[in-house]
Amino acid sequence: MSSSELAHFLNVALDIQATPYPGVHVDDGVAAATDGVMLVVKTFSGEFLRGEGAISPKAAKVLEALAEATWIGSIEVDGNRVTVTAQTTQYDEKAGGEVAGEYCEVKLPEFYCPRAPVARMLGVLTDESRGWVQIVENPRIKNVKEWSVKEFVALVSNPREGYELFRLKDIDDEHWYSVAQLRRGLRLFGKNSRLSVRRNAKGWLAFGDQWGYTFAVTPFVKHD
């Protein structure tokens, strides 16, 4: 009866977000968090996630706990003000125990959090001038889970469905990625996610799935 997917998204978002973009940024049904290098995004229905603003890390933690505790019916964001509807529980004599009750409004304390240009960040992910190309559907990323977090990896030369997407970095690679960063962002996706991977001309990678989750990461770049 908990909103465990919302709780999980907030957990990953809280891990990713950092100064100068603290918090979870909301705009038109989309929630995003970034540290400037990684970006996690979830597209909710506009009915579920309304308004525009920044949910501070403090409020995001409380929201995560509420989502872990119960079903969240909706979230309304107005600047730094966050109001959620959360399902109560009650005792039911016939059932002999706790059953779901009505939804009630919970206004979280207002915590200051600066706004970030979310729309611009998200725009980068779909900006055609940046040369995004689809590179593979549903690749394997098992290696990323096994290699040390200190390792760096690069894309295999011909990514294919069902085959490993990454190999360990070579000295000649032009773009490479941190295993630690990849692991943190890829936590976003569940076991049943069908991943679609895109890359842009600057080496950014974007992982998306059928549930509206996106994780994008910037590469380390070779400078001659």
Added chain:
Amino acid sequence: MPSLDIANFLTVALDVQNEGYAGVHVSGGVAAATDGAMLVVADWGSEFLRGEGTISPRAVLALAALAEATNLGGIDVDGNRVIVVAQSTRYEERGGEVTGDFQTIPLPDFYCPHNPAVVHLVRNLTDAEESWVPLAENPVLKNLRTLRANDCVVLSGLYGEGYELFHPKTEGDTLYYYSVARLRRGLKLFGARARLSVRRSARGWLVFEDGYQKFAIAPFAD
């Protein structure tokens, strides 16, 4: 300025409480959680913790997150209803994020049964009939960190300040012994700088306390 002590108590309480005694039980400014064999208690005073009732594990989760996030001005409990007063923050041009006003936050009502046995357990901690005797002030508990969680320990018998309170249980040891796993879980209540006092009852219960928080544990008995 988060209420970290409160957040820590609630986190430990959530770990300790279980079905049968679910939730955090509030009465007379005192919060308590138990599984019947361990008991954690915090006396926050009836000005801060008002009312009487049971905070369900779901509400405790949210309350712990609030306490970790900000300063709590008070908690009102009425049955399963919990209302928290929590400090907001706001932007100030010269100082960046600064503390703001206190806001009243009613948490969603979550059902949690009231169990009178918890009040009874709390009362036992000061009951003269339990024949509590002080054992040690500020003992060393290092063994608990180095032993395995599924080991058991007995009181060492050396109760001076700075002596190890426990040693591993061996065959033929005293009547009462204690689970390392349980001791570790309950002792998380106390910070590294806590000055612990330890008491024992005639039935082998141990109580660790640092002023306003207590952790009590029942023994295993051969």
